[in-house]
Amino acid sequence: xxxxxxxxxxxxxxxxxxxxxxxxxxxxxxxxxxxxxxxxxxxxxxxxxxxxxxxxxxxxxxxxxxxxxxxxxxxxxxxxxxxxxxxxxxxxxxxxxxxxxxxxxxxxxxxxxxxxxxxxxxxxxxxxxxxxxxxxxxxxxxxxxxxxxxxxxxxxxxxxxxxxxxxxxxxxxxxxxxxxxxxxxxxxxxxxxxxxxxxxxxxxxxxxxxxxxxxxxxxxxxxxxxxxxxxxxxxxxxxxxxxxxxxxxxxxxxxxxxxxxxxxxxxxxxxxxxxxxxxxxxxxxxxxxxxxxxxxxxxxxxxxxxxxxxxxxxxx
Amino acid sequence: xxxxxxxxxxxxxxxxxxxxxxxxxxxxxxxxxxxxxxxxxxxxxxxxxxxxxxxxxxxxxxxxxxxxxxxxxxxxxxxxxxxxxxxxxxxxxxxxxxxxxxxxxxxxxxxxxxxxxxxxxxxxxxxxxxxxxxxxxxxxxxxxxxxxxxxxxxxxxxxxxxxxxxxxxxxxxxxxxxxxxxxxxxxxxxxxxxxxxxxxxxxxxxxxxxxxxxxxxxxxxxxxxxxxxxxxxxxxxxxxxxxxxxxxxxxxxxxxxxxxxxxxxxxxxxxxxxxxxxxxxxxxxxxxxxxxxxxxxxxxxxxxxxxxxxxxxxxx
Numbered sequence: 052x053x054x055x056x057x058x059x060x061x062x063x064x065x066x067x068x069x070x071x072x073x074x075x076x077x078x079x080x081x082x083x084x085x086x087x088x089x090x091x092x093x094x095x096x097x098x099x100x101x102x103x104x105x106x107x108x109x110x111x112x113x114x115x116x117x118x119x120x121x122x123x124x125x126x127x128x129x130x131x132x133x134x135x136x137x138x139x140x141x142x143x144x145x146x147x148x149x150x151x152x153x154x155x156x157x158x159x160x161x162x163x164x165x166x167x168x169x170x171x172x173x174x175x176x177x178x179x180x181x182x183x184x185x186x187x188x189x190x191x192x193x194x195x196x197x198x199x200x201x202x203x204x205x206x207x208x209x210x211x212x213x214x215x216x217x218x219x220x221x222x223x224x225x226x227x228x229x230x231x232x233x234x235x236x237x238x239x240x241x242x243x244x245x246x247x248x249x250x251x252x253x254x255x256x257x258x259x260x261x262x263x264x265x266x267x268x269x270x271x272x273x274x275x276x277x278x279x280x281x282x283x284x285x286x287x288x289x290x291x292x293x294x295x296x297x298x299x300x301x302x303x304x305x306x307x308x309x310x311x312x313x314x315x316x317x318x319x320x321x322x323x324x325x326x327x328x329x330x331x332x333x334x335x336x337x338x339x340x341x342x343x344x345x346x347x348x349x350x351x352x353x354x355x356x357x358x359x360x361x362x363x364x365x366x367x
Numbered sequence: 368x369x370x371x372x373x374x375x376x377x378x379x380x381x382x383x384x385x386x387x388x389x390x391x392x393x394x395x396x397x398x399x400x401x402x403x404x405x406x407x408x409x410x411x412x413x414x415x416x417x418x419x420x421x422x423x424x425x426x427x428x429x430x431x432x433x434x435x436x437x438x439x440x441x442x443x444x445x446x447x448x449x450x451x452x453x454x455x456x457x458x459x460x461x462x463x464x465x466x467x468x469x470x471x472x473x474x475x476x477x478x479x480x481x482x483x484x485x486x487x488x489x490x491x492x493x494x495x496x497x498x499x500x501x502x503x504x505x506x507x508x509x510x511x512x513x514x515x516x517x518x519x520x521x522x523x524x525x526x527x528x529x530x531x532x533x534x535x536x537x538x539x540x541x542x543x544x545x546x547x548x549x550x551x552x553x554x555x556x557x558x559x560x561x562x563x564x565x566x567x568x569x570x571x572x573x574x575x576x577x578x579x580x581x582x583x584x585x586x587x588x589x590x591x592x593x594x595x596x597x598x599x600x601x602x603x604x605x606x607x608x609x610x611x612x613x614x615x616x617x618x619x620x621x622x623x624x625x626x627x628x629x630x631x632x633x634x635x636x637x638x639x640x641x642x643x644x645x646x647x648x649x650x651x652x653x654x655x656x657x658x659x660x661x662x663x664x665x666x667x668x669x670x671x672x673x674x675x676x677x678x679x680x681x682x683x
Contacts, residue, residue: 194581233576234575237569239584242587244633246583247633247636248561251639252553252557255615257674259550264554264555265511266492267559270586273586276645276648282637282641296568297624304613307563316603325594328588359574360578362578
């Protein structure tokens with residue numbers, strides 16, 4: 052495929068993730084434009100030379116005419132409103148999203164009757180910043196981009212979404228919605244919750260404690276700097292999975308407390324935690340090469356490969 | 368003072384902190400040498416041109432002859448053995464330490480009858496690495512170095528310890544042992560405990576979760592990469608203070624769990640955590656300029672200044 056054959060891309064929401072995606076897509080040669088609800092955000096993008104409107108119908112009518120891939124790039128609470136507009140103005144467009152949870156988006160898509168054209172996505176990238184001012188065309192470089200392989204997924208939207216993720220510099224992890232949501236509760240939403248709690252514990256120590264804080268506190272609380280509304284929009288729609296892992300963590304921490312109190316020992320926690328961090332550091336991705344979209348059982352085979360650490364690094 | 372007037376320094380233990388201190392002191396023009404228990408560690412330092420012996424009496428006899436400032440730079444469990452040797456071979460030397468807790472070291476020093484010459488210290492610097500191979504003469508640059516102002520502290524060892532910390536590129540926070548230990552439980556030991564628990568939660572999600580993990584998990588688990596024995600040696604001697612803040616954090620996390628379950632809301636945790644992180648980011652040190660060692664109430668005044676975010680940036 053040459054760059055002229057790339058599908059058009061319509062990005063709805065040009066904050067940190069959507070705006071960075073617009074930059075990356077344009078940089079990769081896509082015909083891409085965007086919509087942003089806030090005039091200030093749209094104007095900031097326009098000032099940087101990007102084609103971003105504040106008029107949702109305008110962006111979507113153009114998407115329908117160009118057979119564009121539409122990307123929902125807003126926090127979960129704003130997804131329903133956008134989907135209703137997509138159903139009105141561009142119901143036949145391929146559709147994906149970059150929202151932090153997948154099952155609730157899939158359910159909202161289903162309610163609008165758009166499931167046949169939809170493939171969920173989630174680039175595992177971000178910073179504590181937000182808004183167009185924080186956008187970066189390299190945000191997705193060497194990142195992992197989860198792409199849905201749920202039952203019923205159609206080949207065409209799937210290959211387009213994978214292609215876009217790869218063209219933005221990411222590798223693709225195939226995953227079904229429910230497993231994605233349970234995994235990100237562990238590696239993205241729980242880190243937010245613990246960072247907030249750690250920040251609170253530090254600040255409760257006053258100026259002295261904050262003045263002595265160094266690397267471990269700085270790194271451990273970094274994501275507590277994220278805007279509160281955004282943290283809630285990321286974590287709360289995944290409350291079932293987050294509750295389960297939070298409960299698990301309360302049990303682990305409670306056991307550590309008991310062991311420290313009874314035996315002055317953190318041996319079990321520290322041994323297990325160090326081993327877990329080693330598993331993370333030594334985890335190696337491997338390339339999925341033998342599964343083609345549309346093959347018999349391709350979705351189940353991709354799901355299985357993703358569970359075992361497989362990634363897609365090249366277009367099918 | 369010119370560099371030729373600087374006191375000699377004898378560093379006991381040349382791991383990450385002690386070895387970096389030896390490098391920094393030599394770089395700042397001190398006549399400095401070290402002792403390391405492990406022959407491999409001592410030889411690695413020698414190979415880099417540093418004067419490090421495996422013979423503790425040799426290092427200490429030289430310290431006594433040179434009226435050196437002795438620095439204990441070993442984990443808490445090894446402190447008692449070193450102090451007993453100091454009492455035998457160099458009982459009249461000024462003495463400090465860079466151990467992660469202060470009250471237990473002060474108590475061990477008292478048992479050896481060395482309190483009059485002792486001032487506790489703790490540079491708030493480190494990495495997840497350990498051993499001579501990880502040492503760095505710039506480790507203390509722009510770091511905060513806690514220096515004891517406990518009742519009974521004598522001027523001379525105090526000024527020498529402060530001078531050494533400043534010459535290594537740090538600023539000095541004056542603090543008494545018990546308050547130091549409570550503060551580091553919040554900003555150093557709790558971060559270790561939470562990092563271990565987070566690493567465990569991530570690894571329990573298998574290859575898929577670890578494969579999707581990005582910045583928030585990487586940063587939140589970084590210190591779980593520290594050697595388990597070292598984490599235990601840092602945290603367990605401070606168990607009273609750590610237990611108190613761990614209990615506090617279990618309460619905060621339990622309330623967040625309850626709120627998420629009952630109202631699908633993390634509003635309270637996220638608002639408070641974000642506010643706390645803002646307090647950390649906007650905390651500004653101010654320079655203590657008007658308190659001279661030996662002045663009436665100098666220890667109490669320094670303690671009070673340290674509690675309010677004051678730091679010492681220049682020798683008295």
